[in-house]
Amino acid sequence: MQWGVYIHIPFCRQKCFYCDFPSYAGQENLMEAYVEALCQQVRIQGLSYRQRWGRPATIYMGGGTPTALPRPLMARLLTVVGEIFGEGFDEFTVECNPGTVDADFFQVLRGGGVNRLSFGVQSFQDELLQRIGRIHSKDEAIVAVEGAQKAGFSNISVDLMYGLPGQRLSDLQASVVQVQALAVPHISIYGLQVEAGTVFGKLSEQGRLVLPTEEESEAMYDYMTTKLPQLGYERYEVSNFARRGWASRHNQSYWQDVPYLGLGAAAHSYLAGKRYAAVASIGDYIAGIEENGEVWSLEEEPTLEHAMEEFAFLALRTTTGLSRRVFAQKFQRNLDAVYGKVMAELAQKGLLQVDDEGCRLTEKGFKYGNLAFTEFILD
Ligand code: SF4
Incomplete structure (x- = not known):
């Protein structure tokens, strides 16, 4: 693993x-x-x-x-x-x-x-x-x-x-x-x-x-x-x-959606699809570990939509981009069914390159990344 x-x-x-x-x-x-x-x-x-x-x-x-x-x-x-x-x-x-x-x-x-x-x-x-x-x-x-x-x-x-x-x-x-x-x-x-x-x-x-x-x-x-x-x-x-x-x-x-364990004050963790955050204050962290070791709280439990958005945002930060195969494997959903319209519009504006593998930001897309990322937010 x-x-x-x-x-x-x-x-x-x-x-x-x-x-x-x-x-x-x-x-x-x-x-x-x-x-x-x-x-x-x-x-x-x-x-x-x-x-x-x-x-x-x-x-x-x-x-x-x-x-x-x-x-x-x-x-x-x-x-x-x-x-x-x-x-x-x-x-x-x-x-x-x-x-x-x-x-x-x-x-x-x-x-x-x-x-x-x-x-x-x-x-x-x-x-x-x-x-x-x-x-x-x-x-x-x-x-x-x-x-x-x-x-x-x-x-x-x-x-x-x-x-x-x-x-x-x-x-x-x-x-x-x-x-x-x-x-x-x-x-x-x-x-x-x-x-x-x-x-x-x-x-x-x-x-x-x-x-x-x-x-x-x-x-x-x-x-x-x-x-x-x-x-x-x-x-x-x-x-x-x-x-x-x-x-x-x-x-x-x-x-790439790999799980990680965050240790220390203010550290974030991503485990079994859920995100956790540790207390940020150094004093609270030390006290929490000394008392019972509980220094984490669960951040918002992601809905399917949020999980898909977040997956898309993270993948689009990379030049490899968002893979159709990996998206389908993870969510049992076809990338086109979820983001087909958005991908076509962003490709039209020169912000996204779309092909059989999936999609990735162009140079222009990286420069104006926020414009592209906003479109990947699901209603
Ligand atoms: S304050 Fe500390 S953590 Fe922040 S940028 Fe400076 S060296 Fe880095």
Whole structure:
């Protein structure tokens, strides 16, 4: 049985100005108790799924900033993960903040079976990094990625952002030159989203956030989506580009309807067609594990319509797209009977390519993804 594990580490040194992820700064005093609770959840819940389904194919440790944990705590957590889930996973990724890693930390990760690192770099311009609240500099990012390579990691991803305040196309071009020089096999790109409750959200409400114009942001998007394939990074999902053979297996499993177990505060799980979410507060999570281990709640029970919509949304994020065969297998429904009209209309607008296999977004469809996704909502 193919399945994956997601482990959430909700600590960050400082909250980035755009970030609304479940992550907290200034709670270092809870790290030890949190890792203890997490190890407990791995030993009980993790073991129960391991016994049922065998070894997971992939593990992804994200956050937050996993590498904000002190080395001994990370080592302890990796030891328990190894004891319960085994070793030799197809992929075991840890998200890294370049401001929190060094050679010793990489050794701990390698010793714990980690074989892929994802660096949140976002930009290689110091001015931009400061403006978005990152804790690291351009040089620290370069040293971190090179340090990981020296430590023996070859499967490395770098995140870049576009549409940042004060960012010019030339900044992005310089960042791409830098990533290329680092020769990493995977790049993720994200356009800035201004979310309520973040520093940028507040500045925006006050009319004090100056962003690139829509045309400038669009030019940055166009540059990335054209330049990266020219450099040998094929797009395999809305935000993800990789050299052939280096696509993230864990991420792909999310879009392919593979079940996953989420461990830690705010972690989501997808098990037997149902979605669960753990309590987001670190304190509530620790208390819940200590009391009775119950930290999950069932998110809305999906109707058949919701399950089909969600399946379509996730599949359409990928360049492989939505398969007629897989859809029919999963829902015992013909894709055309459910989405035939929508597919024909979107194909007419040049947003969707439809053939015997199924359908997938065109380049234009990826660019205006929301237009297409909205149409896949069933009445
Ligand atoms: S390091 Fe990542 S998770 Fe932490 S605040 Fe910044 S963007 Fe959010």
